[in-house]
Each structure stands twice: as C-alpha cells, then as structure tokens.
Amino acid sequence: MENKCAIEMRNITKRFGQVVANDSINLKLYRGEILALLGENGSGKTTLMNMLSGIYQPDAGEIFKDEEQIYIHSPREAYEYGIGMIHQHYKLIEVFSATQNIILGLNDGKMDLSAAEKKVKEICDRYGFEIDPSKKVYDMSVSQKQTIEIVKMLYRGADILILDEPTAVLTPQETNKLFKVLKNMKMDGKAIVIITHKLHEVMDVSDKVAVLRKGQYIGTVNTSETNPQALTDMMVGHAVSLNIDRPKYAEPKKKLIVEGLTCIDAEGIKKLDSVSFCAYTGEILGVAGISGSGQKELLEAMTGLYPVKEGSIRFINDSGSEVELVGLTPKRIRATGVGMAFVPEDRLGMGLVGSMGMTGNMMLRSWKNGRGALLKKKEPEELANRVWKDLDVVTPGVNYPVRRLSGGNVQKVLVGREIASQPEVLLTAYAVRGLDINTSYTIYNLLTEQKMNGVAVVYVGEDLDVLLELADRILVLCGGQVAGVVDARNTTKEEVGLMMTQFNTSGGAHE
Amino acid sequence: MSTLITLIVAAVTFGTVLMYGTLGEILTEKTGNLNLGVEGIMYMGGAFGLAGAFYYEKAAGAAASGPLAISIAILSAFVAGMAASAIYSFLTITLRANQNVTGLALSIFGTGIGQFVGEFMRVSEGGYVALSNHLKDAFNATVFPSFFINIPVVGRIFFSHTVFFYLAVILAVLMYLFFKKTRTGMYLTAVGESPSTSDAAGINVTKYKYLGTTIGGGISAIGGMVYIMTTAGCVWNHEGLSGVGWLAVALVIFCIWRPLNAIWGSVLFGAMMIMYLRVSIPFIPTEIYKILPYIVTVIVLVLTSMKNSRDKQPPASLGLNYFREER
C-alpha cells in the first residue's frame, strides 16, 4: 500500500546572516511512516524542522500540505495545520500540572480541568503513554516531561509529529518505551520525523532516512536497504572508519585511589555505598550502570562538588607522594591536576557564557594563570582555533557567540576546552551526548590520544557497545555500589548488562 | 483585654493599607515583572485620592454624598496608580529597560508627584486641605450596624472596620479564585513562570504583562488613598506614608505570592508596625520595632528556600524581560 504524502518541502533555503543553514532542500513526509533525519552537528536539521513548526520562516521555497501550498507564520498556525514539534529544550511550566501544561494556550470555551484530564487519559491509553495527569512538572523525570510534550501535541490534534533528538537524554529503557509509542502512532496513520545521532536507533525505528550535509540535502534511502556505515559515509561525504583502536599503554601506574567512598544526599538516601577502585595512567576506565546508579555523584565527589560522608580519594603525584582530595575545594582539586569534562543536560548552563565567542569561553578557564590586570588574548585564541579545527566546530569564527551555534557544536566547545586544559586525570560523563557519529569518533580518538599521553581517563557512558570498544577496564555501578570491575577486552555486553542489574533489591537500580 | 482589642483594631486599620499595596504587587509580580515603584505608586494614590474627594466636595458643597466621595477617591487613586505603572510597563515591557532601575526611578518619581500634588493643593487652597467632618465620618464609618459591633470581644475584632478592609478581603479572595480557577489567571501565571513557553503556546505575553502590571499598580495605589483617608484623617501627610510601599514589597515575599496569605500577613505586619506606638517596652528602641517586619520577611525567605519547595518560589521569570528572538 502506498502511503499518502503529508508534507512536501520544496527548495527551502534559510540563512542567518552569513550562515546558510539550509540550502534549497527538498523533503517529503508520508503518513504512516517514520522518517529519520540525519546529519552532522550544524547541518541544519533543527532549522529545517523549525520552519515546519512556525518558529522560522524560509527565505525561499515552498511548503505543501496534502498537495496544497501553506504558509506557517507562528507555532499557533502550525498547530492549526496539525504539525507539532517536540524541541530539544522542553517548553513546559514547571509549577503547573501535566494537564494544565497540555491545555495551555488552547481556547476551547470554559476551562474544565477534569474534562481535559479525561481526554488526556484517553490519549495515553490509546498510544500506551504512562503519565499522571495531575502531577506537577517539577516532580517529573526528563522522560516524563517529554511524554507530556508529545501528549500536548496529540491533544491539539497533531497528525504530523517532529521530535528533535528525543533520545539524547533518555535511558535505553525509556528509549524503547518511546519507540513503542512512536510505532503505535505510525500505525494510527501519523507522519513522524525523528532527529537522532544514534544510528542503531535510526535502524531500529525508522522506515526511511533523509540525510543533510552542511545545509544541503543529500538524499533519502529506505532503512531496510541501508546500514550504519553507508549512512555515515553519506552524512560525512567520504568514507569514515567506525572503529576505535585501542592501543595498550606501556607502563600504567596508579594515579587515583578511591576507597570506601560513601555519599548521602539531602533526603538521606545513600547515593554511593563504599565505592572503591583505582584509576591508572594510560588507561581509560569506563563506568557503566543504569542511569541514576551513582555515576553523577561519583564524578562530582571526585571533583569536590558533592559532599563525601566517608572514605578517601587519593591522588598520586609523579614523585609518588599522595594527596588526599576529600575535603579540598573544587579549585584546589583542579589545581592538583584533576580535570573534568562533565557534559550536563543543560549545555549552556555549565561553564559556557552564551553571549561570548569561543575565544572568550576559552579565556574563562585560563585567565587565572595570567599575570597582571590585562587579559592576554593570544593564547586562548590559539586554543579556540585549535578546538575549532580539531573538532570541526561549525561556526563562522572563534568570536561568534556560542549561543547561536547548534546544540552539538556548543558541546564540542565545552569538551574541547576541558581536554585542552591538559589534566592528569580526565573525568568525562556523556561526552558524546548530542554529538554526531563522526564527531563522537573524533572525541573517542582524542580520549585515546590523551590516554597514550599518560593521562588517567575516567569515561562515564551510556552506550555499552562504545564502552566495550573504547575502555581498558569497566567499572560497573549498580544502585550506588560497585558490582564489579571487568577487563573490557575479555567481556561481553551480556556480562556487563547482567552486572548492571545485579542487586535488584536496592532502590537506585530501578528507574 | 480591651487594650489588646484596641491593638488588633489598629493593626487591621494599618494592615488594610498594606493589603492593597501587597495585593497589587502580587498581581504585578505574577506576570514576572518586579515593580519596585510601589512606594511611589502609593504616594500618588494617596495624593490623587485625596484630591479627587476634596475637589468633588468643593464642587458639590454641602450636598456631597459619602458613598460617591468614597467611589471617587478609589477611582482617582486607581487611575493614578495605573498611569504610573503604565510608564513602568512601557519602559520594561516594550522598551525592555532594566526592571529594578525603572522601579526605583518610579519610586522617586511617584513620591515627588505625590508631594507635589499634596503641596499644590495646600498652597492653592490657602494653607489647609481637609475634607469636611461629614465626609471624614463617611470614610471612617463602620459597615456593620452597632448590634454586631457590640458582641463582646469578636464584635470589635471582626465588625468594627471601615468598608476598605472588607473590600480588600473580598479582593484577596477574588484574586485567589482568579489564579486558581480561571483561564486568564492560569495564563497570567504561565507568563510569569516562562514567557517563552507561553509565547510558543500562543499566549499574548505582552498583553498579559501590561494588564497585570497596570491593574496591579492601580490596586496598590488604593492603599495610599486608604492611609490618607483613614489613619491620617483625610489630610495630606507624607510622613506616615513613607516606607509603606517598601513594606508591601516585603510582604509579597512574606505571603509567598499568594493573595489569601495577604489577609493575615498584612494584619500581622500592621501589628508589628504600630506596636512601638502602643506597647513600648522601656529598653527596646523604637527602631527595633520598625525593622521587625523586615526581619520576619528575611526569616520567611530563609525558611522557604531551605524547604526548597517549588510551589513556594517566586514566579520563575520574575525580574527578567522577555525577548522572543533571543536564542
């Protein structure tokens, strides 16, 4: 059966000043189909979709719905055409309940919350969502918030749904749940676009894949007739290797010894329960675990950002003497040589100033080293240029405000800066979240390079396949406890997966 | 016993002034606009309220009716407050000037205008501006018949107040229902929490911000008028009014932005403010009494931020201007 074309975009062009974000793009969305939109960071995916959701207007080109030309001037008009978009940053009122958020801005006569709640329940039952309509948003997890956004669109009668990197902040379990409802919606005849950088998700959920490269439309292929390697080549424009080589460092030495580390949060719940391990120079120590098993607390405790109840973290100098890190301020710990590239969910929130360019942001980290009252611009500028080149940051120049960069490029600046500060211990969490596949591999290679320079790297990751290929050893956390440390070269995904859910009794293991 | 009752009645009288100031500022802040000009707005309300009633009486002579004079005073104060806040709204919402700076400027501007109008009336009317006793009584009359007031204890506590007190309580309840039950109230709250979200949902952010700040300013201004007409005895008195607006701003925090709390909160603050007049304890300087409300506000602030409950926080976008194009 041939599906009906819901939306057609013809020769769409969009410029931001000197940046051409979309260059004469053609795209067709069909009902009853999931289209994956693929492209490197800054290739113009979000921009293209924002023109369907009424946030931007195209500079040139036409949009058709059911073969009729339409003009979408605002998000409100997009709703009227049945187009709903779920953005990378959710648009929700924190102090409102789920239902209140869903009906916000709708003018359908008298306000009747209980009737609305009933309708919300109906939609949830129909597609298999699980939400409590009267729960306040500030009490919700990221995935619940996302669910509300989707229900909000459905409530408004959207039959064309666009999801911008919905899985970037979800755990694998939550992702599976999302995909299940997406498939239900597809069966219901809706047209769905999903933007994601994770190729296995593309293979798993989509029917077709459209690829953009540097603002240009490359083509559309059927998912069943392609594979991750071919898609990557299409995205990047030349053949790339999706292998991480894992050289062995000649003489690993102990760099960091963690012993009996216990942390308790404000509510009195044990987040870390006598965690002990060693990190070696010239080694990547992977940290695996279901999200919320204590990864965040572990890294924060190691950098002095989270209070430690008991235990010790000892840093070993080149001379062999030990420095106790527990009790030191974050600044002192950093001075000792422990650097952290922690990539938070809110990228601009942590350590980047949106209105400054790359150079300015590099300077934020290095100004303390300078002498005298005047700023020295040369060094940070060189650094900014290096990060720009090495990580292929898509920006017109190192002084262009980072706020205007695409999501993934903002992140490159953050990660690049941390690595460039040349720490002796490098802690990273979700360093590739939101990064395209090619850049992800660039980051993996950079980490490996750091390791071969004798840095002790601790890498917290979500993707087990990557951990197994990248790390030398893997520390598995489960409910705040160490479930074990395995040699990454001689283990399997199944073994690690099993360890991650080992202690079923402890609360943190279920999410 | 009777001293205590007298104290409570006096606290209610002064509390009524605060209640208007606070309710108005709650409405303003709920839209995300922090208007620090309440002090100036209340001055203007006082001066224009008095002027309205005074010139009305001058025109009508002995035939002047009490209820009409009260309505005119309320209306003049309200319009003056709205006009003052309209300047603030234009500067902060349309021109996106800094809210704190604009508010402070309005505070200075408003006290100046208030003084000017008060003095102008005094000079042009030959030295003394006051309403006739007939109208003074109308402004200070109790609403309930003496039968209620004579009920022992509760009679005076609940039934001996002026119409302004009961109107303020009704206003507080109406505002509560407005935020809780109506769509407009919900949208207004949404605008104060996150203008960008509201905008994306198709709500006219500018309209709601203008409505909230101007009506809020009008309500605050009524408080100034009530002070002049009740406590000050229908004569222009800038001394007594000074600081009341700032107290109202503090009270908004104390009430954690909930109109119903303003009812008992303002009576409590009123009590703290008049204590030094009525119950002086020898060694405690009066200044200590006067800062009591502010100390209590600080304690409330500390307590609510310690509990860290999202329901008790200020509107999330309070003090921030909204630009749609900003990425």
Ligand SMILES: Nc1ncnc2c1ncn2[C@@H]1O[C@H](COP(=O)(O)OP(=O)(O)OP(=O)(O)O)[C@@H](O)[C@H]1O
């Ligand atoms: N509002 C804006 N102002 C200026 N430049 C912009 C704006 N929005 C997007 N751009 C630029 O347009 C280009 C495309 O950005 P877009 O956000 O569409 O990329 P993307 O494909 O979604 O990338 P990512 O995978 O990193 O999210 C980028 O170079 C970005 O800097």
Ligand SMILES: [Mg+2]
């Ligand atoms: Mg994007």
